[in-house]
Amino acid sequence: MANNLSTGEHDDQRRSGRLFVVSAPSGAGKTTLCQAARRHLPDLVYSVSSTTRAPRHGEQEGRDYFFVTEARFREGIDAGQWAEWARVHDNYYGTSARFIEDHLAAGRDVLMDIDVQGAAQILRRYPDAVTIFIMAPSMEILRRRITARGLDSGAVIDKRMKNAETEIACRGMYRHVIVNDDLDAAVTRFVSLLKGGNA
Ligand code: 5GP
Secondary structure, three states: OOOOOOOHHHHHHHOOOOEEEEEOOOOOOHHHHHHHHHHHOOOOEEOOEEEOOOOOOOOOEOOOEEEOOHHHHHHHHHOOOEEEEEEEOOEEEEEEHHHHHHHHHOOOOEEEEOOHHHHHHHHHHOOOOEEEEEEOOOHHHHHHHHHHHOOOOHHHHHHHHHHHHHHHOOHHHOOEEEEOOOHHHHHHHHHHHHOOOOO
């Protein structure tokens, strides 16, 4: 009986997508890098999480997040719906296992932007996931960047800095660490990793 294992055509059809996980403390430049990645790699699927937090100005249901109630989120936990979930800054966030597995099975690469607790769960469930941690060159620069955004009060900035310390302490869990010193260089490296390079 003929088998088709050696035919490149069929192999291509069976290739599943790669799963990328990116985490960073707020102010490290993750949003800018992810936006750049989406411009450079239009076929990359950006995983849309569900969250119990309220939409911010300009955020759209289904594009930025699926905004759900806490009751709905808990139902998802009980039903085993989330590939990972975490409580971050007093709200729940989770990724639908179905969403990512359907895209991966269809051969599409998926990028997840999640916190360090979620990244640890994804690594247990999908050990081949490529994990990337983005950080500012120093805590002082991180504080300056968060302050310059003008979005947060002093107390919130202090809380973000504390969270950042905890997150940065977990960076050893990630396969790649990008120090976002020079934005163009960071974008180049990030895009190269997403293209499958080892930069
Ligand atoms: P924000 O509310 O600012 O959009 O996101 C706050 C934090 O939640 C960010 O660190 C972001 O990476 C993280 N986050 C967003 N979606 C998910 C998710 O589905 N799971 C986990 N574990 N973290 C998430």
